Amino acid sequence: MVTQPPTATAQRPAATAGDIAELLEPMRREILAHCYRMTGSVHDAEDLVQETYLRAWRAYHGFENRSSLRTWVFRIATNACLTHLEGRKRRPLPTGLGGPPADPANEPRQEVGVSWLEPMPDDLLWAQGQPDPAARAVSRESVRLAFVAALQHLTAQQRAVLLLRDVLAWRAREVAEALDLTVAGVNSTLQRARARMAEVDPEEPPQLPDDERRRALLRAYVEAFEAYDVAAIVDLLAADVVWEMPPFPEWYRGPRDVGRLISTWCPAQRAGDMRMLPTSANGEPVLALYMREEDGVHRAFHLQHIVPAEHGVARVTAFFGRELFTYFALPPELPPR
Known part of the structure; x- marks a missing residue:
């Protein structure tokens, strides 16, 4: 056959x-x-x-x-x-x-007609939540x-x-x-x-390596926010820091204006009103900020994407939108301390 x-x-x-x-x-x-x-x-x-x-x-x-x-x-x-x-x-x-750059004296207004970049x-x-140099x-x-x-x-x-x-x-x-x-x-x-x-594509200042200096800068940054110490926050920012907050179309440059923005429009009033949890996105540190509301519960507020550089925090992109906390597997609210 x-x-x-x-x-x-x-x-x-x-x-x-x-x-x-x-x-x-x-x-x-x-x-x-x-x-x-x-x-x-x-x-x-x-x-x-x-x-x-x-x-x-x-x-x-x-x-x-x-x-x-x-x-x-x-x-x-x-x-x-x-x-x-x-x-x-x-x-x-x-x-x-x-x-x-916007004037921090003016109240930021959300722009709902824009689909914003996400972290x-x-x-x-x-x-393992971090890029492995051996696996590129x-x-x-x-x-x-x-x-x-x-x-x-x-x-x-x-x-x-x-x-x-x-x-x-x-x-x-x-x-x-x-x-x-x-x-x-x-x-x-x-x-x-x-x-x-x-x-x-802006040429960013050299970032601090993932060492003790970087960790110390981030620890100090968290402590300043949780103490609602605006002066301390400003001291940790680089001289040409950029701060932006989608879905708000305004953005701000320089420690002085960022400090005025926070002291004027941030809902926090005293130490303890804000708490932060560390996470990461796009290969860079992110701090999840929880704001204390009238019932005393700290609830998801925004995610701060941080660029730590040699002379302080060079850039902060604060992403508002509680749905993003879900993507990061973060809780919607924090238990009392």
């Missing part, structure tokens, strides 16, 4: 959604980081990881091993992000709106808050090209195939994206 050879059109066996999820699980944090860089939203990034899994399951029968599984999956994830971003506005931080909890990016799948630099904020100034296609070329280190030909562009189109898009990033 003669056995016919398999045809060239034979397809791989059908895979279940569970099979695909198990296959892609080692790459999940990388995919999540990529979708976060593209969108600037934790919620959207998690949804897009699921969309990537679904699209991969639907297309897996046609995967012919002409590229690595990782390249194939990131191509799917990138295009899922591009579809999601169609017709959507960018997610800025207040400093990215283009306005000058990404470190626990979602790295297994997701680098600290590639998810730095200022870098992700700068990406929001690019078009969706520029973001995709820049991330695939400069973060994931794809060749221009691979990017062209993934995005249905020519190699010349990829190179010109990358050139424009790099030029724009050079304009909008």
Whole structure:
């Protein structure tokens, strides 16, 4: 009996959604980081990881091993992000709106018509909540808050090209195939994206390494807030500190103005009104602030993303929105001490 050879059109066996999820699980944090860089939203990034899994399951029968599984999956994830971003506005931080520093004498007003950039909890990016230098799948630099904020100034296609070329280190030909562009189109898009990033990604002062000086600065910062000692807070800020508070569009520069902002508009009135819990996001320290309300209970108020530098705290982004506490697995309120 003669056995016919398999045809060239034979397809791989059908895979279940569970099979695909198990296959892609080692790459999940990388995919999540990529979708976060593209969108600037934790919620959207998690949804897009699921969309990537679904699209991969639907297309897996046609995967012919002409590229690595990782390249194939990131191509799917990138295009899922591009579809999601169609017709959507960018997610800025207040400093990215283009306005000058605000006067702290004027009451901040929330801007509800803007979808703001969100912080990404470190626990979602790295297994132990911190980037492992030996495992560079997701680098600290590639998810730095200022870098992700700068990406929001690019078009969706520029973001995709820049991330695939400069973060994931794809060749221009691979990017062209993934995005249905020519190699010349990829190179010109990358050139424009790099030029724009050079304009909008601020060169931050050298950060303190994760050593005792850094820990001492953060301890003093927490103590000053919990004592509601505005003078002590001001002393811990760098001379050119920037303070912003999405969803408030105003932002502030300099210790004096930040001190006036806190003393004028912060709901706290005395020592003990504020308590802080440490966590981290985007590879940098975050302090969850709880405010004492009229019933005496300390409830979630905002998350302060901190950039500790050589001469004090260089930048604070205070993210208001209690739903963010859920992403960080933080309690909505604190028990009495």
